[in-house]
Amino acid sequence: MNPHAVEYPARLRDAFGTRTVTGLHRLADNPLFGDAALTELLDRMPRERLYAFSTGTDPERVEDNRLAVHVGVSGAQLLQAVRRGRLWLNATRVDLADPRYRDLIRELYVELAAQIPGFVPESSQGTLLISSPRALVYYHADGPASVLWHVRGRKRVWVYPALHAGYMQRELLEDIFAGVRHEYLPYARDYDDGAQIFDLAPGQWIAWPQNAPHRVTNLDGVNVSLSTEYFTAASRRRFQIYVANRFLRTRLGLSGLSAREDGAMAVAKTLLQRSARRLGLNPLSFRQHAPVLRVAADAPAGVLPLTAGDAGAAHD
Ligand SMILES: [Fe+2]
Secondary structure: OOOOOOEOOHHHOOOEOOEOEEEEOOHHHOHHHOHHHHHHHHHHOOHHHEEEEEOOOOOOOHHHOEEEEOOOOOHHHHHHHHHHOOEEEEEOOHHHHOHHHHHHHHHHHHHHHOOOOOOOOOEEEEEEEEEOOOOEEEEEOOOOEEEEEEEEOOEEEEEOOOOOOOOOOHHHHHHHHHOOOOOEOOOOHHHHHHOEEEEEOOOEEEEOOOOOOEEEEEOOOOEEEEEEEEEOHHHHHHHHHHHHHHHHHHHHOOOOOOOOOOOHHHHHHHHHHHHHHHOOOOOOOOOOOOOOEEEOOOOOOOEEEOOOOOOOOOOO
């Protein structure tokens, strides 16, 4: 009853969620991550849930991270562009696109939770990451808690302290939870002094504390990873508190609010924010990246500049 051979390190029994943990799995043998399955998924999934970025080489230059449209580009061509360029494909919500990925993600959490006392994921979802050798993911933090299952290629991951003002201002996390800002965060090289560095090979998973800032550099090979997000009672509470604090800060001018996730004040803030949203008092405008490139499998970098005449230029 452990088909994916998920292994949690027993000596870190109590560390899940509070420290960065790595363990093992057997997804590298799973045909869902082979080129044939990936091609089929990319051809079939709703393209508005697929994001392609061409990345730079310097983690301090997030402006080199450029969104590329992929209208009319087949799954096979997308993979070819990944092999050639320095691209990062985020196939979001693969659990909705194909029940095989949905079931797989659920099974992974069943195997993981069986080895972690008190870990009760209520729901899960996943994004498949397909990326070029040497592509980057710039310094950022994600709202939901997650586990990254690494399947193909090699990558280096830097993980920075979670909920630490020296690495991310609390207001930025409020904005991330509220969905009003890109996840990318201000970054300087000297942050690396406080980072933990992990080199991931196929067959390893990694989980850092929820909201810990991180960045990634691919080493060799086309990289394929499954990023799975999970939701627990605790992770939902954190989401509600940060969104409520943002509401109170931006609408009522209250600053320096507690980020405590339990207690009567936490409940009161959450209820207030929910009522405000229902009454339309907390409208949130969602920011989108603007595409400046298009994926072109035959181009040396796998992308070309987007011009006004390109089909899909107005896509986003
Ligand atoms: Fe991330």
